[in-house]
Amino acid sequence: MWPLNSSLLPRGGCRGVTRRGLMQIGTLAALGTAGSWSLPAILRAEATAGKTKSPKSVIVIYLVGGPPHQDMFDLKPEAPREVAGPWRPIATNVAGMEICEAFPQLARVADKFTVVRSLVGNQADHDAVQVFNGRDPKQPRPSGGWPQFGSMVSKLEGAASPVAPPYVSLCYTCSHGPYNEPGTGILGPAHSPFRPMGPTRDDMVLQGITLDRLGNRQSLLKSVDRLQREIDSSKIMAGMDSFTEQAMGLLTSSKLAEALDISREAPSVVARYGTGNPRIFMDGNGAPRVPQSLLMARRLIEAGVRVVTLNYSKWDWHGGLNAEGRANNSIFLREAEDFPVFDQCVSALIEDLHQRGLADDCAVLICGEFGRTPKISAQVGRDHWPQVNCALLAGGGLRHGQIIGATDRIAGEAIHRPVTFSDLYATLFQHLEIDIESTTLIDNNGRPQYLVSDGGKPLAELL
Numbered sequence: 001m002w003p004l005n006s007s008l009l010p011r012g013g014c015r016g017v018t019r020r021g022l023m024q025i026g027t028l029a030a031l032g033t034a035g036s037w038s039l040p041a042i043l044r045a046e047a048t049a050g051k052t053k054s055p056k057s058v059i060v061i062y063l064v065g066g067p068p069h070q071d072m073f074d075l076k077p078e079a080p081r082e083v084a085g086p087w088r089p090i091a092t093n094v095a096g097m098e099i100c101e102a103f104p105q106l107a108r109v110a111d112k113f114t115v116v117r118s119l120v121g122n123q124a125d126h127d128a129v130q131v132f133n134g135r136d137p138k139q140p141r142p143s144g145g146w147p148q149f150g151s152m153v154s155k156l157e158g159a160a161s162p163v164a165p166p167y168v169s170l171c172y173t174c175s176h177g178p179y180n181e182p183g184t185g186i187l188g189p190a191h192s193p194f195r196p197m198g199p200t201r202d203d204m205v206l207q208g209i210t211l212d213r214l215g216n217r218q219s220l221l222k223s224v225d226r227l228q229r230e231i232d233s234s235k236i237m238a239g240m241d242s243f244t245e246q247a248m249g250l251l252t253s254s255k256l257a258e259a260l261d262i263s264r265e266a267p268s269v270v271a272r273y274g275t276g277n278p279r280i281f282m283d284g285n286g287a288p289r290v291p292q293s294l295l296m297a298r299r300l301i302e303a304g305v306r307v308v309t310l311n312y313s314k315w316d317w318h319g320g321l322n323a324e325g326r327a328n329n330s331i332f333l334r335e336a337e338d339f340p341v342f343d344q345c346v347s348a349l350i351e352d353l354h355q356r357g358l359a360d361d362c363a364v365l366i367c368g369e370f371g372r373t374p375k376i377s378a379q380v381g382r383d384h385w386p387q388v389n390c391a392l393l394a395g396g397g398l399r400h401g402q403i404i405g406a407t408d409r410i411a412g413e414a415i416h417r418p419v420t421f422s423d424l425y426a427t428l429f430q431h432l433e434i435d436i437e438s439t440t441l442i443d444n445n446g447r448p449q450y451l452v453s454d455g456g457k458p459l460a461e462l463l
Contacts, residue, residue, distance in 0.1 A: 054361045055160035056432045058396075059297045059349075060149065060309045062131045062171070063368035064179050064286045065316030068382050069390035070374065070411035071335055072100050073115045083374045083410045086332055094401045102339035105347035111401035112350050112359070112394060114462060118405025118414035119389035121421065121454070122370040126316065126384075127178040131369055132309065134425035135453055137182075142443035144186035149425060150307035151184040151191040152441065152451060156434055161304030163255045168300050169193035170293050170310040172278070176285040181309065186443045193309070196260050197278075259303035262295050270295065273348040274341060286314020289338065291345030298352055301362050306432075313338055315368055318380045332381075350394050363396025363431045365424060374410040388414050391424060396431045398462040422456025430458040 070076055075089040075098065089098035092110030099107055099115070106113075123130055129137040132148040147155075150167035159166045174180055184191050258264055274291040281288055289312065297308040317334040346366065353359040371389040372382030388407055394400065406416040429436050429451055436456070440448035 054358070055157075055304065055306060056396075057160075057301045057305065057362045058149075058153070058307050058428050058432065059294075059301065059362060059364045060132065060307070061294070061297075061346075061364065061366040062128055062287075062309070062311045063313065063315050063366065064128075064174065064282075064311050065126060065314045066368040066370045066372060066384060067315040067390070068335070068372040069117070069388065070372065071332075071382075072103070072339070073390050073392070074117045074407055074411045075100060076374075076409060076411050079374075079410050082376050085376060087335075097401070097403055100339065102335070103343040103347075105343050106350075109347055109350050112354060113364075114393045114398065114400045114402050114404060116391040116393065116404045116419050116424070116459075117388075117407055118416060118418050119367070119371075119391050119421070119424075120387070120414050120418045122386040122389045124370065124384060124386040125178065126176065127369055128180060128311075129178075129182045130421045131367055132181050133185075134421040134456065139453070142186055142445070142447065142449050144188075144444035145183065146449075147185035147187045147191065147441070148182050148309075149428070150193055150309055151187050153307045153432060153434075154191040154193075155187050155441065156439065157306055157432065159304075160306050161255075164259075164300070164304035165194040165256075166306045167191070167193045168305045168308050169195045170197055170296060170300075170308060171195075172197055172281070172287045172311060174281065174285055174287055174311070179286065179311070186441060186449070193307075255303050256300075259299040259305075260296060262292055262299065265295065265299070269352070272344075272352075274344045276341070282314035283316075286316070287311035289313040289341060291341055291348075294345045294349045295352075298349060298356075298358070298362075301358060302356070313342075316384075318383070346392070353395050359395045360397035361395075363398065363428055364394040365391065365428060366393075367391035367424075371411075374412040385412075387412060391419075393424075393427070393459075393462065396428075396462075398427075398431070400462075402461065404459060404461050419459065420454055420456060422452040422454045423459055424456075426452045426456040427458040427462060430463070 070083070071085050071087050075087060076084055077088055078084070087100050087102060090101045090104065090107055091098055092107040094110045097110050097115075099110070121136065123136050123138060125137075127137050129135060129146075132150075133146050133152075134149070135141070135146045150169065154166040157166060169181060171181055181193075262270060270292070273295040276288060276290040276292065278288045278290050291312075293310045293312065297310055300308050315338070349364065350359075353362055353364070367389065369389075371385045371387070373385045376382055388411070404417055405414055405419055407413060408415050426436050434451070436451050440450055443449050
């Protein structure tokens with residue numbers, strides 16, 4: 001057993017022990033046989049310090065391409081036919097609250113979520129930026145760019161568990177670039193998400209060291225040292241070293257691997273969420289329609305991840321093409337395909353969080369980049385509509401079972417309680433107990449930058 005290097009320990013206690021430090025302590029130490037700095041001792045120290053409650057966490061679900069708000073959560077049955085569409089509203093378990101008839105399972109748990117019908121300030125293009133950081137991509141940005149939400153939380157809060165990263169992205173890489181997450185911006189690679197999906201599984205291999213070789217501590221540390229010598233930019237070096245330590249820790253953590261393996265769930269739970277084919281990217285450039293990603297997100301939250309992001313299906317239908325590209329006379333064929341799957345997996349996630357005691361600590365945000373046109377076109381169906389959008393919030397110990405905001409008679413403009421993406425993210429930061437009034441991030445020019453823009457405020461109705 002190697003002696004413990006005190007320089008690997010954090011100032012002021014055990015909260016920030018690095019994964020490299022844990023590796024130098026050794027495998028037996030991590031199992032609790034090497035004295036006071038073993039992993040059990042670290043956990044005991046945290047409990048003594050009052051850190052026994054679950055960490056606050058967030059799941060962000062991006063509906064790629066912009067969902068039709070007036071066909072889902074803001075129906076206008078009294079509007080002209082070319083506006084109202086074929087769907088009709090149904091009652092929920094909350095008096096006076098109605099949603100689309102294609103969502104009967106969500107209707108039964110409406111007391112556990114909130115619909116925002118008046119999301120304004122949407123940018124007009126297919127671009128995931130606002131969904132992942134709340135910032136309009138056409139507005140000025142600092143040198144280095146705005147970081148996405150999960151990266152900000154990674155920087156400000158760090159890991160909640162020594163065996164789980166602070167931020168995991170379950171987003172599939174879309175061939176249409178703007179559908180993808182915007183990146184870490186001014187925070188650099190140290191706060192990149194861990195990405196276990198698709199070809200990014202390569203993130204789990206460090207400098208040619210495979211799982212079979214990870215038992216050799218000395219080879220691993222030599223590989224890290226070689227990486228340090230090869231990179232000469234101090235900022236990149238710091239980021240890569242942090243990410244290397246993260247990858248090393250994740251590889252040696254059975255807890256994370258188990259969280260990513262939904263076959264460990266009871267078959268009834270998997271069936272409740274539903275499954276889809278991750279190899280079918282909707283319309284070729286959207287994300288796959290895989291409800292099992294929501295189940296995996298819940299499992300990652302249970303494993304100690306602070307933020308999980310995922311992209312789900314594609315909602316930019318523009319007519320009557322189904323998932324296989326077949327035409328149909330009805331421009332609402334894709335809604336009829338997607339809505340029941342969405343109803344099943346989202347209601348499953350909401351119920352699951354409550355049944356497992358996670359609903360107070362884990363908040364969920366679901367939205368797309370903009371809404372859809374009130375008037376239905378025979379050529380393009382409902383087109384892009386940045387004037388107003390909708391969002392769904394669940395969990396987080398928030399006051400749910402309500403509608404926030406309202407639109408006009410054709411769901412074309414917000415007429416009551418306009419809400420911005422900044423307000424949504426201010427609410428999520430408040431849930432994470434991060435003070436947006438006093439907390440800043442330093443950009444590449446050394447200037448402090450606030451976490452949200454446009455004077456965003458937490459939604460008082462939910463608090």
